[in-house]
Amino acid sequence: MFETTRFEARRRLRGTGILAVGLSLYSAFIVWYFTVWEGADIEAMFEEDVPPAMIEAFGIEALGTIEGFLGGQIYTFLWLLGLGIYFAYAGAGLVANDIEQGRMDILGVFPISRARLLGEKFSALLVPMLGLNLVVGIVIYGLVFAIGESIDPVHLTLVHVLSIPYFLVCASLGMLLSVxxxxxxxxxxxxxxxxxxxWLGESVVSGSGDFSWLAYLSPTQYYEPTPIVIDGTFDPVDSVILLGAFVALQALGILLFKRRDL
Known part of the structure; x- marks a missing residue:
């Protein structure tokens, strides 16, 4: 049972470890960089030099606090955009790479349904999803403590836990392309x-009158990490919408995978 999941999960362990180290080092740099700017009026500087659209896009808010600094420099830029793209990329290789390299012909002879095969391959992505959230979350909490600052552990936990439905949607979009x-x-x-x-479209059309409704088509609309890490503000409906989108994308992907020629 779940041989495919175990095999695919083992293949992702090394990459997850390398990525966790890289993200932890970047987080360490950002936390150190906060100490360099400590005492300066960072928000005023950004409001003067950075266009409002960029401030909105990168979730720049309360930069004078460690929570706001982490929200803008790590969780919006790295978590929302960077890891969102990473999981979409990873999902896009699930089927298409195996078909292109001839591995799918071998997998196809096993006594396993296509729906289960796709589900087991996708479930291996939980290794980096859970591993990166756990490792980097603990590292960030320790780094903040090390520089003499404090951050609410509940808010920090929430920003990582609530990223998982978002990542599931990103990976599912990639999986659909892969099929x-x-x-x-x-x-x-x-x-x-x-x-x-x-991400770019949601940032541009949000609050732009007649076209603002287009923002609701983007998964980035339903995960806003900066308010979560600052004061724990989030809407549970957003996570429900993301989980619903994940289920719908999975169902569509399975349907298309069943019907396609391998």
Whole structure:
């Protein structure tokens, strides 16, 4: 049982470890950088030099606090955009790469349904999703404590836990591309472009009158890390919407995978 999941999960362990180290080092730099700016009026400087659209896009808020600084420099830029793109990219390689390299022909002879095969391959992505959230969350909490600052552990936990439905949607979008495209490289590039367009489009059209409704088509609309890490503000409905989108994308992906020629 779940042999495919175990095999795929083991393949992702090394990459997850390397990525966790890289993200932890970047987080350490950002926390140190906060100490360099401590005492300066960072918010006034950003409001003077950075366009309002950029401030909105990067979740810049309360930069004079460690929570606001982490929200803008790590959780909006790195977590929302960077890891969102990473999981879309990872999902885009699930099927298309195996088809392109001929591995799917071997997997197809096993006594396992296509729905289960796709589900087990996708579930291996929980290794980096859970591992990165756990490791980096603990590292950030320790770094903040080390510089003599404090951060609410509940808010920090929430910003990591609530990222998982968002990552599931990102990975599912990539998986859908992987099912309908034959070449892995094309599916992966399309996934990167799609997530970036979602983030950029949501930032541009949000609050723009007649076109503001377009923002609700983007998964980035339903995960706002900066308010969560600052004061724990979030709407549970957003997570429900993301989970609903995840289920719908999975169902569509399975349906298309069942019908396609391998």
């Amino acid at each position: 309908v495209v034959d070449r892995g490289s094309i599916a992966e590039r399309a996934a990167i472009g799609l997530l970036f367009l979602f």
